[in-house]
Each structure stands twice: as structure tokens, then as C-alpha cells.
Amino acid sequence: MGVAFRLVTELVAGVFVGAAIGWVLDSWLGTRPWFLLVFFFIGAAAGILNVYRAARQIAASTERDAGGDQQG
Amino acid sequence: MATENAEHGGGGFAIDPMHQFEIKTLFPMQFGNIDASFTNSSLFMVLAAAAVIGLMLTGINRRAMVPGRLQSIVELSYEFIANMLRDNVGTAGLRFFPFVFTLFTFILACNLLGMIPYSFTVTSHIIVTFALAFFIFIGVTILGFAVHGVGFMKFFVPHGVPVYLLPLVVPIEVVSYLTRPISLSVRLFANMMAGHTVLKVFAGFVIALGSFGIAPGIVPLVFMVGLTGLEVLVAALQAYVFAILTCIYLNDALHMH
Amino acid sequence: MPQLAFETFVPQLVWLTIVFGFLYLVLARVALPRVATVLEERRDRIADDLDQAEQFKRQTDEAIAAYERALAEARAHAHEIAQATRDRLNEETERQRKSIEARLAEKIGIAEKQIAATKEKALGNVRDVAIEVANAVVTELLGNADRAAAERAVDNELK
DSSP states (O other), X not given: OHHHHHHHHHHHHHHHHHHHHHHHHHHHHTOTTHHHHHHHHXXXXXXXXXXXXXXXXXXXXXXXXXXXXXXX | OGGGHHHHTTOGGGSOTXXXXXXXXXXXXXXXXXXXXXXXXXXXXXHHHHHHHHHHHHHHHTOOSSOOHHHHHHHHHHHHHHHHHHHHTOGGGGGGHHHHHHHHHHHHHHHHHTTSTTOOOGGGSHHHHHHHHHHHHHHHHHHHHHHHGGGGGGGGSOTTOOGGGHHHHHHHHHHHHHHHXXXXXXXXXXXXXXXXXXXXXXXXXXXXXHTTOHHXXXXXXXXXXXXXXXXXXXXXXXXXXXXXXXXXXXXXXXXXX | OGGGOGGGHHHHHHHHHHHHHHHHHHIIIIIHHHHHHHHHHHHHHHHHHHHHHXXXXXXXXXXXHHHHHHHHHHHHHHHHHHHHHHHHHHHHHHHHHHHHHHHXXXXXXXXXXXXXXXXXXXXXXXHHHHHHHHHHHHHHHXXXXXXXXXHHHHHHHHO
């Protein structure tokens, strides 16, 4: 549960931050909805990247101390 | 938390599991036009800090060559964080030892204090965990630029990526970097909140089923005891994760990889 | 959700800053240096103890080496003494043996001389008797005898 939860957090955080940046840029430049759209996808990509990195880190630390940091 | 059901007892499922997270002002206060009311949250922050300071100072008070139990706890936690920094950041990271130690012990104390019935969990509020995470994020970013200058920007340019992909990859890396404070704070907050909510819901079951007799109430109670044990584990683990991720971010800022 | 009650954010942030800052100062300035001192003292003490143990061990090794040297010396000495004694005894025995042998040789010499003298005397007697007998036989047979010729003949036979 811990690992899955952590990975979901990473993904959602990526999308959220991307969308937020897009929204801010849009309201600043008045280009709605283009930046929101672009940064939504960039955020999703960043989220996936984070999930990948988190998974790799979990795997590494699990390997290192055989079942330590899994709840992260 | 759990035994709060006595307060609202009899209501069964009607217990609001969110009630435990409510902020109640104990002493209204005002600094200029800033609202600085002393709330139950403030109280438990003070209690957590007092617990940490009390433990540290009484533990090390005797300065025994052969440590007693309390002194062992103090020394082990010291070595634990020092080793965490050494392993994840290297000796350059030992500059930040007091900060990481404060962070770890404060979060741990807040999490564990929250396990006591009727208490309040400071770290179950996103604003607190986000403030901590955001402070770390800003500090680490400033540190990165202070150590590497503009060269810290290269952190967002992964090795071996073709130039024509950079307009795509760099924004992704930047966004990925910006998600750090979000995921760091959400993880701690959500773990603490979820655990306490689940405990509360089970407490509701105990009351609701308990009203049909003792036996039906026992089952969720046993679950609750188990869950409480698990929650203590999660409380420690989340403090550990927060500290170790801080170490990893420090390492990124200092060594850029 | 009470976590999204925005009016509670500011007081929480204010108190988080105050409490966390205070905790940081106390830990960084007071508590952690004390722990560091205790740990360092212990480390030094352990290092000292190890040094001392090392020194003791060295001393023990030296003592053992000295003891072994002394033992070896003593053994060598004992061996020497034994050898000397053996040599002395051998010499003594040899000397006694020699003196006994010398004495025996002397006695044998004397005895041999006596034997030789006795034998000579006996032989001398034999010659005289033989000459007398030869003279007597020749006189009896031939009437007269040349005593000198008889002596020569006897000497010839006795050779």
C-alpha cells in the first residue's frame, strides 16, 4: 500500500504542478487554455518520470536493506 | 482520536472522522495584523518540541561514559541522523546535521504525539507539512545555486539527450523538480491523515457494533489495536522518509546528480 | 475538511516558525554539541584504552621475549655446565685410566723383566747342565773331551 500510494502521489503531484504552472502562465499572458494544455502534458510526463525515479530508488533501497523503506 | 468517541459516543457511524483534525483556538493572539492565535496545533507543536528538548537534555545530562537507556536513545538518534547524512550526502552534508536532526525529531515527535488519544496531529495538516517541504525546497535550491552558480541549471539537462529534445526534456525536468515540495508534503500529510481517519472509522465501528453486545464490538477493536501498532510504525517511517528525502535533495544540490 | 480551513493557515505557520526555529536553536546550540562532546570523549577514551591495551600487550610481549631469552640462556648455560662436567669427568676417568694403565704397564714390565731374568737364569742353568752333560757324555764315550767344543755345540743347539 505504501509503495503504490507513494507512486500515485508522485504522479498526481507532477500533473498538479504542471497544470498549476500552465494556469498561472495563461492568466498572466492571457493565452488560456494553451499553456494549461501544454503544461498538463509536461506535468504528466514529469509525474511519470518521478514515478520511475521513485520506483528505482525504492528498488535500490529495498535491495540495500532487504525490505526497509517500502512505506515511503 | 480513537477514544474521542467517548465524547460523541452512542452516535455510531455518525462520528465525524474529520473532527479530530479541527483547529481550535485556545488563546487568540495578534502580532500586528497577523493572526497568531495559540491553537491546539500550536500546543502540540510546543509539546513536541518540549518532548524533544526534554529527552535530549535529560538524556545527555549525566554525560556517562557507559550510557544509560535514555542516553542511548539520544546517542543512537544522533548517530542515526549523522550516518544518514554521511551515507546520502557525504561529509559535506554534516553542515546541515542540526537542521536534519531537528526536522526528523520534530516530525517524529509530532507524529507520535498524535497517536495519543484526544491529542492532535500537527503533521496531519497539509499547510504544516507543505511549509516544511517548501522551506527545504527553497533552501536546497538556493544552496544549489550558491554552490554551483548558474551551472546548477545543468541539473535540469540530463546527460546524453539530443539537443532537439531539450525543449521538451528541460521543462519536464523543471516540473519534476518543482513537484518535490508537493510530493514530499503530501506524502507525510496524507499518511498521517489517512491513518488517523481509518482509526477513527474503526472506532466508530467499535461503538456501533458494540451497542449490539460485547462480542461484535471486539472484532473491530482488535483491528484497531493492530492498526494503532501499524500507525506507530508509519509515524516513525514517515519521519524517516522526510529526513532521508531531505538528505537526497541536499545531495542533489551539493553534488548535482 | 479542516485541513482546508484557510483562516487557520496563518496561525499554524506562525507557530510552526516559532517552535521549529526555537527547537533548531536549542538543538543546534545546546543539545547536539553536548551529545557530540560525549561521543567524542567516549571515542577518545576508547582510543586511549586501546592504546593502553596495546602498550600492555607490547610490555607483555617484551616480558615473554625476555623470559624466553633467559630460559634459552639458562638452558644453554645448563648445557655448558653439563658439558663441562662431562668433560671434566671424562678427563678424570681418562687420567685415572692412564695412571692405572701406567701402573699396570710398570708392573707388567717388572714382571716381564723378572720372567725374562728367571728364564735367562733358567736357560743359563740349562746351558751349564747341557754342557756338563755333553762334556760328561763325550768324556764317557771318548775318554777326553774338549770343554770349549762342547760349549760351542750347546750354544749352537740353544740358539
